[in-house]
Amino acid sequence: MNISRASDYAIRGLVYMAKKPAGAVCFVKDIAKNTNSPASFMSKIFQTLAKSGLVHSFIGTKGGFTFNARPEDITIKMVVEIIDGPIVLNRCVVNKSSCRNVGNCDVHFMWLDIQKMLTKALSSYSIADFAADKKGNMLPEAVQ
Amino acid sequence: MNISRASDYAIRGLVYMAKKPAGAVCFVKDIAKNTNSPASFMSKIFQTLAKSGLVHSFIGTKGGFTFNARPEDITIKMVVEIIDGPIVLNRCVVNKSSCRNVGNCDVHFMWLDIQKMLTKALSSYSIADFAADKKGNMLPEAVQ
DNA sequence: CTAATTGAGATAAAATTTGTCTTATATTTT
DNA sequence: AAAATATAAGACAAATTTTATCTCAATTAG
Numbered sequence: 001m002n003i004s005r006a007s008d009y010a011i012r013g014l015v016y017m018a019k020k021p022a023g024a025v026c027f028v029k030d031i032a033k034n035t036n037s038p039a040s041f042m043s044k045i046f047q048t049l050a051k052s053g054l055v056h057s058f059i060g061t062k063g064g065f066t067f068n069a070r071p072e073d074i075t076i077k078m079v080v081e082i083i084d085g086p087i088v089l090n091r092c093v094v095n096k097s098s099c100r101n102v103g104n105c106d107v108h109f110m111w112l113d114i115q116k117m118l119t120k121a122l123s124s125y126s127i128a129d130f131a132a133d134k135k136g137n138m139l140p141e142a143v144q
Numbered sequence: 145m146n147i148s149r150a151s152d153y154a155i156r157g158l159v160y161m162a163k164k165p166a167g168a169v170c171f172v173k174d175i176a177k178n179t180n181s182p183a184s185f186m187s188k189i190f191q192t193l194a195k196s197g198l199v200h201s202f203i204g205t206k207g208g209f210t211f212n213a214r215p216e217d218i219t220i221k222m223v224v225e226i227i228d229g230p231i232v233l234n235r236c237v238v239n240k241s242s243c244r245n246v247g248n249c250d251v252h253f254m255w256l257d258i259q260k261m262l263t264k265a266l267s268s269y270s271i272a273d274f275a276a277d278k279k280g281n282m283l284p285e286a287v288q
Numbered sequence: 289c290t291a292a293t294t295g296a297g298a299t300a301a302a303a304t305t306t307g308t309c310t311t312a313t314a315t316t317t318t
Numbered sequence: 319a320a321a322a323t324a325t326a327a328g329a330c331a332a333a334t335t336t337t338a339t340c341t342c343a344a345t346t347a348g
Contacts, residue, residue: 001147001224001231004305008234011251027325041307047327060314061324076254080145087145090152107155107274110220114265121258130251149337171293185338191295204346205292295344305334312327318320 007083009037010045011076011127017055018071018131025064045083052082071131077122087122089115151227153181154189155220155271161199162215162275169208189227196226215275221266231266233259 012035017026028046032039046065050057056068067074081087088094090111156179161170172190176183190209194201200212211218225231232238234255 001145001228002233002235003145005235006306008236015251029325038307040309043326044307044328050326057326058314059312059324059326061316061322063314063325065326084145089146091146091149092152107159110269110274114262117265118258118262121261125254130254148335173293182338184340187294188296188338194295201294202346203294203344205290206347207293207345209294290348292347293345296342297340298342299338299340301336301338303334303336306332308329308331310327310329312325314325315323317322 003080004084005037006041006045007080009035009042010049010079010083011130012037013042013046014049014055014071014074014079014127015130017065017067018127023066025058025062025066027064031065048083049079054078054082070128072126072128074127075123076125076127077119079127080122087115087119089118147224148228149181150185150189151224153179153186154193154223154227155274156181157186157190158193158199158215158218158223158271159274161209161211162271167210169202169206169210171208175209192227193223198222198226214272216270216272218271219267220269220271221263223271224266231259231263233262 013031016031016034017024020026028043029039031046032042035042046055046057049055050065053068054074055065057063057065077087086094090107092108093111093115157175160175160178161168164170172187173183175190176186179186190199190201193199194209197212198218199209201207201209221231230238234251236252237255237259
């Protein structure tokens with residue numbers, strides 16, 4: 001009943017990126033250092049984010065990552081589901097055949113309801129919401 | 145981002161018990177059979193429930209388990225936390241020292257908020273809610 | 289005493305999470 | 319054009335958690 005380290009790193013990494021000027025190319029090494037996460041792990045996480053289309057990757061010297069979507073359009077739910085997979089509170093919610101209780105037991109509907117509430121909450125936050133102090137970091141020396 | 149099989153089994157097991165007449169002694173074997181769960185696993189789960197004080201165990205022939213609390217007082221949150229441990233959506237929510245962002249980043253408060261919402265929802269359902277068809281099963285032959 | 293049942297805990301398989309290391313690729317510099 | 323460099327990509331692996339199983343001890347009813 002928690003998000004993974006990987007999702008947490010992904011969110012923090014994207015927030016770090018969102019604090020940079022729009023279009024800035026970010027290196028995994030920097031992202032990892034500034035989010036206190038293992039660089040090689042963060043590298044893999046950003047590969048997944050790139051595959052999903054959320055960010056764009058550039059290979060080679062001076063390569064790195066840029067946003068492929070606006071931070072305000074990237075919800076926490078999107079990030080968590082890209083990294084951890086679909087949010088499914090209980091097996092029976094997603095797979096009706098695995099829930100013998102559909103139709104004669106309320107457990108199914110409880111999990112469905114709570115899951116809806118949870119995903120709605122996760123959808124109500126965007127990466128941009130946590131980069132609000134962006135202006136404060138936009139001083140030339142902070143932009144680098 | 146899900147409950148464990150063990151928590152699901154525990155809830156279904158307790159609901160099964162709640163459909164029996166109050167005070168009935170239930171065998172793990174029956175509980176497991178009627179919830180489609182591995183008996184030995186269910187046995188361990190009920191040991192944990194007994195240790196928590198939610199149910200009472202009787203050893204020996206004709207032993208088994210009875211409720212130690214009213215089904216309407218046993219919330220889903222209680223069961224999940226007994227089996228899976230405390231609900232903590234993200235590491236930084238529980239352990240302030242592991243969250244470098246407390247005070248200067250909203251991620252901490254997002255997880256705190258969503259966690260509150262989730263635990264509140266889980267607390268709003270009780271085992272009794274899912275044993276509502278109890279009366280329908282109270283026919284003498286169903287009571288056994 | 290015997291059979292039935294739980295308690296406790298050792299053991300283990302499977303899956304998932306968390307991470308590292310090597311390789312491939314593109315870019316810059318020479 | 320070649321070499322050096324910085325990076326992504328992906329194979330590999332360690333650690334942890336989940337999901338069990340199995341054995342043996344304890345207890346009690348008949």
